[in-house]
Amino acid sequence: MPRSKKQGHKVVFEPAGRRGTVGDGETIREASRKLGVPIEGICGDKGSCGKCRVRIKSNRGALSEVNDAERKLLSARQRRGGYRLACQTRIHGDIVVFVPEESRVAKQVVRKAATERAIELKPAVKRYYVELTPATLEDALGDWERLKGELGSRFSLTDLTVDYRVLENLQEVVRKGDWKVTVWVWMGTEVIRVEPGLRDRGYGLAVDIGTTTVAGYLCDLAGGEVAATESGFNPQAEYGEDVMSRISYTMNNRDGLKNLNRAIIKTINLIAGRAAAKARGRRKDIVDMAVVGNTCMHHLFLNMHPGYLGRVPFAPAVHHSLNIKARDLGLRISPGAYVHVLPIEAGFVGADNVGVLIAEEPYNQDDIVLIIDVGTNGELILGNRKRLLSSSCATGPAFEGASIRHGLRDAPGAIEKVEIDPGTGEVRFKVIGKDAWNSELEDVGATGICGSGIIDATAQMFRAGIVDRSGRFNKELETPRLRENEGEKEFVIARADETSTGEDIVVCQGDVRNVQLGKGALYAGAKSMMRHLGVEKVDRVILAGAFGSYIDRESAAVIGLFPDCPLDKVYAVGNAAGDGARIALLNIDKRAEADEMARRIEYMELTVEPGFNKTFTRSLWFPHMDDDFPSLKDLLPA
């Protein structure tokens, strides 16, 4: 390197306004991480997903030359407009970078709200108020023995132990409260918090660690109600968007596990603090926590290496539920508090699925219930009170808006609903953040298509004859919206004047194929499970997960996301995993139930199922190559 070369370069990120100095040769992505500007990305900086597009606003010449990856993923027009891939572009001078809306991570809409559910209150942590007799020369018993005696005689709490952190400060607390204290007891066995005087503020936090989003539900332990909901982006996404890329990050980087663990712990601490503040409390007022997440999130949260989850035989470190001191995990809630981590079912069916299980209770039903939890991974539960199966399948990221040409995650501007007139081929759509359909708006400002939008679009294209049962574009159809681009058919959903990017938003043949792969995996999984269970049909379908709440059940049924089921028996239940965490937080019997059911449910490893590939291939068709769909007879094309 020439000695005269400047070593530090000034970088400004717009519109965030973050600025700082980075070393010569660092990529824009590295700079964005340093300066705290989260940029989308799913491929682990390999230049293969094209999600980290940024626009250079000044000094384009101070960058590395456009490389092959960028030529492949950026159109000529984009390149002329100054677009680059942040992960591929190295900085050799002062620059100003604009991060377009679709590349911004923080803009995402958090769709994980707590569902209204009646939960019987039986929390692990209970509050007691105690007035002690002050010590005297004649009765100089230790403070702890004094407190223990009183809790025993007044509340029949016997054989109590005390957390060390409580004991450490007990003398001061007792005297500060003039021998009157509020005591929090965990599971009737251990004193985990003592506060001076009479206090009534005590919370539990239910946490759902999603691959993408982390949601926290702060519940009042006295009444059970949700006192505050707080969510945040899972910052691990910076290191890899899906589970597999995070696993490979931990395998390829010495500090990989540590980085991912610290990132999630820090985020939960932030969420806990913000939720407590919303309820006018402090983080220290949180005396209990229940956590769900898929097995990878579960392992990363617990600082256990997820590497073994990613290879045969996919064995996890632990199946059972765990009670761990929050402080041992670095969580800064009440120092004596425990975290209850729900059990997992198998290497690919995690505590989030157990959360769904105790929220939906298929084990208490006579109906055969199929539960589909579509996140970045697809998880299936099938059965009733007699027998329950679970399985997991790789749906691909299509339903999260990734691997789709103009795919986006749930974000303002993303197309979430699509209708196509079978006669005219005309398109109506709705974008997130606007109250009206496109035709009623002056400034539509669509930025891409999210998961529910892509399912709608595919179903509508199928019903309008734009694609056939096998997913192929109809070459005979003549409509200006159907066109060919570099040899690939594509259908225009939003015209350039309706988008904020100034380009048409299309669904191309490749997008349809990716939807088919995703829905085919779910259908084939359900089919294999039905065969295993010996049932011909399902009585009820439950769509769980944040995505499930926004999906149009008619569209989902039409493309064949699941086997035939009367549409009035298809329900969306929202974030059932988060609900499960909340249920476990508030009711210890449900914790026991979760442990029992996690063991009783039978995990099916679909990849080793005989004939699975054939089942899968036939499931790629809309809605299926052979199966009958009596419930859809008015919806499917002739």
Add this chain to the structure above:
Amino acid sequence: MPRSKKQGHKVVFEPAGRRGTVGDGETIREASRKLGVPIEGICGDKGSCGKCRVRIKSNRGALSEVNDAERKLLSARQRRGGYRLACQTRIHGDIVVFVPEESRVAKQVVRKAATERAIELKPAVKRYYVELTPATLEDALGDWERLKGELGSRFSLTDLTVDYRVLENLQEVVRKGDWKVTVWVWMGTEVIRVEPGLRDRGYGLAVDIGTTTVAGYLCDLAGGEVAATESGFNPQAEYGEDVMSRISYTMNNRDGLKNLNRAIIKTINLIAGRAAAKARGRRKDIVDMAVVGNTCMHHLFLNMHPGYLGRVPFAPAVHHSLNIKARDLGLRISPGAYVHVLPIEAGFVGADNVGVLIAEEPYNQDDIVLIIDVGTNGELILGNRKRLLSSSCATGPAFEGASIRHGLRDAPGAIEKVEIDPGTGEVRFKVIGKDAWNSELEDVGATGICGSGIIDATAQMFRAGIVDRSGRFNKELETPRLRENEGEKEFVIARADETSTGEDIVVCQGDVRNVQLGKGALYAGAKSMMRHLGVEKVDRVILAGAFGSYIDRESAAVIGLFPDCPLDKVYAVGNAAGDGARIALLNIDKRAEADEMARRIEYMELTVEPGFNKTFTRSLWFPHMDDDFPSLKDLLPA
């Protein structure tokens, strides 16, 4: 302060050779702390104990002027020789300081050796070797469930839990050992360590935290034998030599508790590391720990404020024994290990006394046993299998060599044995570190008198008629060794040519008074307890504590350290508190016994006992004002 004044001064400490720069106006004591040169001291830098004498070797003029405290505690000759009190002398220029042997803390002899005792082996932590069936696709159970199942079926260990730190690394350990592991289980309930393959190294550490000395006994948990003994100076002594001065340090300094807690934890970590290294192991191989100490040491070790122990009603934070994760205390042994802290009896009778209790088992005797544990504080146990009393009394520091004109702690050069010829008044003595009596040595090199020496000297002076029953010097006696100094009588034990200080070593009237105060407190305590218990005499006297092993029982009996007892029924048992820690480490039944006995023993608060002052006054006499001593009839002067 004049602006031209230099702000940093170079200070050299000899003979340690430590050097560094200190700020203008800092005391020599502050400088010594910074540079890690421990200097004696007991008064908390108030200039009242005179223990921190140092000699200035160069640039005496660069120091603050000799003040009143120094004039009082340093003789004119010492002052001329360049002696100063380190805590009183401020530095205003570069100096060289010599720390004489008697002022050096590190030179102390550690007299806490483990006593040979047969201990039935029933440790809290046991080892198991397990070979697991590797996980397969058909059997992808979690690693922990796999291990738990094997421990259950092979060793009938059911309902096992696992420490989080073990779980965190379980996958790696299991695979590193090729599915063969060594497991350490605590109390048959919790897996606290898992190592790859077959391992046989596993230790427990018994720790006796003395006010002055910390002793660690590393025991092999498989065989029970002591694998290594390591001791160290308790670094808290830097902040105050006795319990009360440490308590006031914590009350007067914001970080006082933190400093004292960190100091002891750091020392135990050092001792643990050194002991493990001696046994060719690592600190992580220590999987269990048992700790004793007086209540103040107990509280400081647990980071609990000792302030309440020092004032009415002297209530401790906790009485019961505790099992605390070593990591929660900052102890760097095996991360999953527990520390068992023995129970305490009362505000002034600590876990060290409970250690003595389970080591000596007076509760299994028919004889009435009196146990005297003389440390900086005196603790008494009296009784038998029917009933047991304990009490505590302030003996003053005389028996530790403090508050005595030429008093020293156990250190090379300290006079530990004294004989006076009643006819000639001639003196023979022995110093620590020499094999022969003074008369047989060319270079005697006495530096002062330690506790056993002062008891010997007092008893011999009494028997030789140099002092009378009331402790007064006999003014009639004519011997060159008895003289008057500034109006106070003193008796020369070692002549200047036998000392390394070049001055006579004497016992003065004030020294005798201090011995009387100490022995009177013990005697009066024992007397009050006997009255309380309704017994006329004791059948056995046990002298416990490091000091107790070196004391001459005849001398102790002659001055009346305890009520009459046949001399062949007076035993020294060494460091029984440390033995108790070792016993508790190796036998869980004895832990339970300790808990039971600590509760069963009745604590007597002597200060509120009616008539105690009268009893005390009468106990000041040698051996007592009124009592009969049939066992001593040949030893007492007519």
